[in-house]
Amino acid sequence: MDKSSNKANSVTVADVARKAGVSKATAARVLGGYGIVSDRVREAVTTAARLLEYRTNELARSMTTGRSGSIGVVVGDIENPFFSLAVRGITDIVRKAGFTVILINSGEDIDTERAAVRTLLSKRVDGLIISPAKDNDVEHLQEATRSGLPLVLLDRGSEALDVDTVIADDRHAAENVTRKLIRLGHRHIAYVTACDTPDHRFHTVEDINTGSVRRRIAGFLGVCAEAGLSGMERWVRVGAVNPEQTRRIVTDMLQSPQRPTAIIASDSMIALEIFKVHRQLGLSIPDDVSLVSFHDADWTSVTSPPITVVRQPVYNLGATAAKLLVERLNDAGQTARKVVLRTEVVERASIREAERP
Amino acid sequence: MDKSSNKANSVTVADVARKAGVSKATAARVLGGYGIVSDRVREAVTTAARLLEYRTNELARSMTTGRSGSIGVVVGDIENPFFSLAVRGITDIVRKAGFTVILINSGEDIDTERAAVRTLLSKRVDGLIISPAKDNDVEHLQEATRSGLPLVLLDRGSEALDVDTVIADDRHAAENVTRKLIRLGHRHIAYVTACDTPDHRFHTVEDINTGSVRRRIAGFLGVCAEAGLSGMERWVRVGAVNPEQTRRIVTDMLQSPQRPTAIIASDSMIALEIFKVHRQLGLSIPDDVSLVSFHDADWTSVTSPPITVVRQPVYNLGATAAKLLVERLNDAGQTARKVVLRTEVVERASIREAERP
DNA sequence: TTGAAAGCGGTACCAT
DNA sequence: ATGGTACCGCTTTCAA
Numbered sequence: 001m002d003k004s005s006n007k008a009n010s011v012t013v014a015d016v017a018r019k020a021g022v023s024k025a026t027a028a029r030v031l032g033g034y035g036i037v038s039d040r041v042r043e044a045v046t047t048a049a050r051l052l053e054y055r056t057n058e059l060a061r062s063m064t065t066g067r068s069g070s071i072g073v074v075v076g077d078i079e080n081p082f083f084s085l086a087v088r089g090i091t092d093i094v095r096k097a098g099f100t101v102i103l104i105n106s107g108e109d110i111d112t113e114r115a116a117v118r119t120l121l122s123k124r125v126d127g128l129i130i131s132p133a134k135d136n137d138v139e140h141l142q143e144a145t146r147s148g149l150p151l152v153l154l155d156r157g158s159e160a161l162d163v164d165t166v167i168a169d170d171r172h173a174a175e176n177v178t179r180k181l182i183r184l185g186h187r188h189i190a191y192v193t194a195c196d197t198p199d200h201r202f203h204t205v206e207d208i209n210t211g212s213v214r215r216r217i218a219g220f221l222g223v224c225a226e227a228g229l230s231g232m233e234r235w236v237r238v239g240a241v242n243p244e245q246t247r248r249i250v251t252d253m254l255q256s257p258q259r260p261t262a263i264i265a266s267d268s269m270i271a272l273e274i275f276k277v278h279r280q281l282g283l284s285i286p287d288d289v290s291l292v293s294f295h296d297a298d299w300t301s302v303t304s305p306p307i308t309v310v311r312q313p314v315y316n317l318g319a320t321a322a323k324l325l326v327e328r329l330n331d332a333g334q335t336a337r338k339v340v341l342r343t344e345v346v347e348r349a350s351i352r353e354a355e356r357p
Numbered sequence: 358m359d360k361s362s363n364k365a366n367s368v369t370v371a372d373v374a375r376k377a378g379v380s381k382a383t384a385a386r387v388l389g390g391y392g393i394v395s396d397r398v399r400e401a402v403t404t405a406a407r408l409l410e411y412r413t414n415e416l417a418r419s420m421t422t423g424r425s426g427s428i429g430v431v432v433g434d435i436e437n438p439f440f441s442l443a444v445r446g447i448t449d450i451v452r453k454a455g456f457t458v459i460l461i462n463s464g465e466d467i468d469t470e471r472a473a474v475r476t477l478l479s480k481r482v483d484g485l486i487i488s489p490a491k492d493n494d495v496e497h498l499q500e501a502t503r504s505g506l507p508l509v510l511l512d513r514g515s516e517a518l519d520v521d522t523v524i525a526d527d528r529h530a531a532e533n534v535t536r537k538l539i540r541l542g543h544r545h546i547a548y549v550t551a552c553d554t555p556d557h558r559f560h561t562v563e564d565i566n567t568g569s570v571r572r573r574i575a576g577f578l579g580v581c582a583e584a585g586l587s588g589m590e591r592w593v594r595v596g597a598v599n600p601e602q603t604r605r606i607v608t609d610m611l612q613s614p615q616r617p618t619a620i621i622a623s624d625s626m627i628a629l630e631i632f633k634v635h636r637q638l639g640l641s642i643p644d645d646v647s648l649v650s651f652h653d654a655d656w657t658s659v660t661s662p663p664i665t666v667v668r669q670p671v672y673n674l675g676a677t678a679a680k681l682l683v684e685r686l687n688d689a690g691q692t693a694r695k696v697v698l699r700t701e702v703v704e705r706a707s708i709r710e711a712e713r714p
Numbered sequence: 715t716t717g718a719a720a721g722c723g724g725t726a727c728c729a730t
Numbered sequence: 731a732t733g734g735t736a737c738c739g740c741t742t743t744c745a746a
């Protein structure tokens with residue numbers, strides 16, 4: 001029961017003060033770097049601290065200052081290169097500002113996300129960066145902001161939440177690639193996303209609760225309608241939550257009598273599986289099916305053919321979110337800022353004209 | 358609306374106690390889930406807490422219990438798919454055990470790593486999982502363990518540190534692929550790693566301070582010597598720390614009069630750049646140069662040709678490290694365990710026989 | 715410039 | 731079973 005050998009080791013300001021022959025308050029002043037202290041005392045305390053191997057107990061400090069020096073980050077899945085890159089952006093910026101990051105994966109599960117926020121609130125983080133799983137289910141986030149905690153939404157906004165938000169111009173990007181595909185003669189264009197619906201089928205854009213993806217699908221559907229293509233909803237496939245599901249969905253789709261001539265993948269992990277399924281089925285990209293993917297994952301340029309992608313400023317998405325948060329930490333009271341970062345279509349060789357029937 | 362919607366939503370046990378009409382100690386018992394309380398009181402306190410939106414201040418709790426409920430994780434670069442997958446393994450396990458993860462990137466820089474450990478110690482993390490940048494420079498780690506903090510080494514061991522360690526059988530893997538290459542007639546085999554040396558050139562295996570990589574190079578060199586190949590040290594290239602450097606190194610190497618007929622890439626990011634450089638230079642894999650890579654990144658199977666790789670149990674590496682840590686948290690005093698996880702060579706199509714001169 | 719003492723929000727020991 | 735209260739380690743008045 002007594003494995004508190006680490007506790008025994010903890011040297012406190014009182015210890016340092018005693019050794020330096022000053023009061024606790026004075027020692028605390030130099031150790032904490034605040035208040036006014038004479039040089040002589042400062043040196044005495046400093047050396048005493050070094051000798052004793054004193055180390056500030058940030059927990060105790062946080063108790064009194066009310067600031068924990070850490071910010072909470074909740075993402076869908078750190079394993080997804082999109083998020084790992086965004087998190088890199090966050091940690092880089094945030095560390096420069098003197099904060100640490102508590103990272104939690106939500107697995108895109110709303111209950112896990114709620115629990116994560118609760119945990120983070122209990123840990124008294126100074127701020128929150130979240131990529132919300134569902135933008136219509138944000139009461140836990142509202143509760144967080146209501147208690148005065150700075151919150152920045154990453155990659156996915158929410159109309160219900162008037163907070164700092166950093167997203168990419170997903171709709172615009174989707175419109176771009178859809179237009180391109182239609183111009184090439186494609187009429188059967190599928191959109192595959194990890195977002196899921198209760199019955200695993202897509203009905204309307206309102207079914208999609210992930211902001212970024214909803215905007216993309218809206219763009220896709222919008223351009224289709226503009227071009228006189230109707231009922232394109234049936235080409236939207238949801239629930240590609242993992243490689244296995246993705247394979248199943250894509251395989252089914254490609255083997256059905258009505259198969260798409262072009263596919264838009266909502267992220268690079270999906271594009272990868274699409275690629276694999278094609279090879280397995282003996283289908284050629286782009287001869288049989290054209291492929292465009294969101295997220296310019298580093299490997300997309302080395303496949304055969306290299307994949308045409310929507311390049312999102314992923315690192316910057318994270319870095320910007322972090323910047324907004326740090327700014328707000330230094331100066332609350334500004335109005336919520338919504339930053340939309342530009343995307344860019346990188347044309348490679350995975351799309352071509354559809355064969356005219 | 359009411360006063361509780363203040364900036365700091367700090368409802369304390371005292372507040373709850375007052376509202377429930379019990380003492381602070383009693384309220385604390387039910388709120389903290391310890392001690393014995395009557396059902397009537399429990400309910401009173403619970404509802405009072407709900408009404409007041411009480412939320413435990415984990416900081417305060419940590420102060421008295423001495424446990425923070427969070428563990429520190431220091432990796433080279435979360436952007437590297439190897440680490441992001443390992444971190445996923447860590448977070449999954451650790452969360453189940455009720456801990457959160459504070460993540461810090463070292464950028465493989467020893468000073469940053471030191472600072473990270475210092476920060477983590479100040480935050481009073483309950484344990485540490487670290488992928489040390491240099492295994493001969495571990496005083497900061499020693500200091501951590503000396504103060505009784507459980508530490509688990511991830512992917513890279515250190516003889517100087519008698520602590521729980523989880524690594525892959527890198528040497529064995531390197532021996533395997535080297536043997537395979539030699540059997541195919543290769544005599545000029547290059548090994549490219551991100552690890553760097555002061556003069557950016559490789560002299561002896563002792564120059565390499567990253568345990569996993571040193572073991573691999575030792576295996577590589579050992580098998581070469583066994584096969585009668587000497588002076589293979591000149592084929593080891595260090596300092597491929599980022600895509601740009603990697604391109605430079607690989608381009609130089611491939612354009613030199615003595616160019617390798619086979620290359621072993623120390624991670625998937627390096628393999629990717631090697632792939633790109635070959636295409637740019639008009640060289641064919643495997644006709645001109647054979648390629649083997651460590652880390653079975655998901656995309657390595659879809660390139661043309663698909664890449665032969667050493668599959669490491671990356672997720673498991675992280676998950677196992679986390680398990681060891683959690684076990685030790687529950688029961689210190691065991692002796693240090695060294696776990697070596699099996700790797701496997703996945704044969705694909707990026708290597709072939711060397712042309713006999 | 716320095717010191718004494720009152721918190722911060724819990725936990726835990728000791729009474730009752 | 732419940733209450734009173736002394737801490738935990740640091741910051742922060744308020745006096746001296």
